[in-house]
Amino acid sequence: MVSQIASELADYLLAGDQQAAIQCIQQNEDMTNLMIFHQLITPAMQYIGELWEKNEITVADEHLATATCDFVFSRLFSWQGDQSANGKKAILLCLEGEQHYLGLKMVSSLFVEHGWNVRFFGPNLPLEYALETAEKWKPDVIGLSVSIVYHLPHLKHYVKHLSSLSNRPVIMLGGRLAATHDLRPYCDGNTMILKDLLMANHWLSSEVLEEKTNATL
Numbered sequence: 453m454v455s456q457i458a459s460e461l462a463d464y465l466l467a468g469d470q471q472a473a474i475q476c477i478q479q480n481e482d483m484t485n486l487m488i489f490h491q492l493i494t495p496a497m498q499y500i501g502e503l504w505e506k507n508e509i510t511v512a513d514e515h516l517a518t519a520t521c522d523f524v525f526s527r528l529f530s531w532q533g534d535q536s537a538n539g540k541k542a543i544l545l546c547l548e549g550e551q552h553y554l555g556l557k558m559v560s561s562l563f564v565e566h567g568w569n570v571r572f573f574g575p576n577l578p579l580e581y582a583l584e585t586a587e588k589w590k591p592d593v594i595g596l597s598v599s600i601v602y603h604l605p606h607l608k609h610y611v612k613h614l615s616s617l618s619n620r621p622v623i624m625l626g627g628r629l630a631a632t633h634d635l636r637p638y639c640d641g642n643t644m645i646l647k648d649l650l651m652a653n654h655w656l657s658s659e660v661l662e663e664k665t666n667a668t669l
C-alpha cells in the first residue's frame with residue numbers, strides 16, 4: 453500500500469506539475485534526503501509502475517511522470533560532485549541496455565552527501581566504455597544498477613572485468629533486481645550486493661566512521 457503523501461507526489465508527477473511536486477517534497481522539512489528518496493520518491497515511482505502495469509495510465513503518462521521526476525530531482529538535490537571532501541571517487545552506471553537510472557541517481561546523491569567525488573553515467577553504459585573510463589579515473593567504487601532480467605547476462609562480464617582493474621575497486625551492485633532476485637551467481641565473492649538505499653547509506657556512513665577512526669589513531 454502506497455502512503456498518502458507518496459500517492460500525492462505520484463499524482464503531481466503524472467500531471468507533469470513540477471512546482472506542486474517540489475512543494476510536496478519540500479513540505480517534509482523533518483525528512484532527511486535519504487528518507488525523501490526511500491519513503492517518498494521511490495514508492496511514488498513504484499506506484500506509477502503499478503498503475504502502468506494495470507493499464508490505468510498510458511506509456512505517455514509514465515514518460516511524463518519520469519521526466520518530471522528527473523527534473524524535480526535535479527532541481528532539489530546534488531547528484532554529481534567534482535569536489536571530494538573525503539578524497540574518494542565513485543563511478544555509477546547502468547548495465548548495457550538498462551534504461552532505469554533514476555534509482556542510481558539517488559545513490560549518486562547519497563555518495564555526494566557523504567563527501568565523494570562522483571561520476572554518474574545515467575543509463576546504458578557498455579562495458580568497453582565503463583572499463584576505459586575506470587582505467588583512466590581509478591575510482592574506489594564502481595556502482596552498477598540493473599532492473600530488468602534480460603540485462604542479467606551482461607552482469608557477469610561487468611563484474612569479472614571491472615573487479616580485475618589494477619586499482620581493485622569495490623564493485624557495488626544494486627537496482628530493482630537486487631531486491632527481488634538472488635544475484636550472487638552473477639557476481640564474485642567480493643561484489644557487494646545492496647538491496648536498497650538504506651543499505652547503501654549504512655555502508656557510506658560506516659566508511660566515514662572508519663576514516664574518522666583512522667584519522668584519530
Ligand code: B12
Nearest residue numbers: 494497501505550551552553554555595597626627628646
Ligand atoms: C520509469 C520506468 C521506466 C522508464 C525509466 C526511465 C528512467 N530514467 O529511469 C522507461 C520508460 C525507460 C522504462 C522502460 C522499461 N520498463 Co520500466 N519502469 C519504470 C518505473 C515506473 C519506475 C522506475 C523507477 O524510477 N523506480 C524508482 C527507483 C527509485 O527505484 P529503483 O530503480 O529500484 O532504484 C532503487 C533501488 O533499486 C536502489 N538502487 C538502484 N540502483 C542502484 C545501484 C546501487 C549501486 C545501489 C547500491 C542501489 C541502487 O536505489 C533506488 C532508490 O530506492 C518502474 C516501476 C518500479 N517498480 O520501479 C518500471 C518497471 C521497472 N519497468 C518495467 C518494464 C517492463 C519496462 C520495459 C521492459 C517496458 C517496455 N516494454 O519497453 C522497458 C525496459 C527498458 C530497458 N531496456 O531498461 C517493469 C519491469 C517488470 C519486470 N518484471 O521486469 C516495471 C517494474 C513496471 C511494471 N510494474 O511493470 N521504465
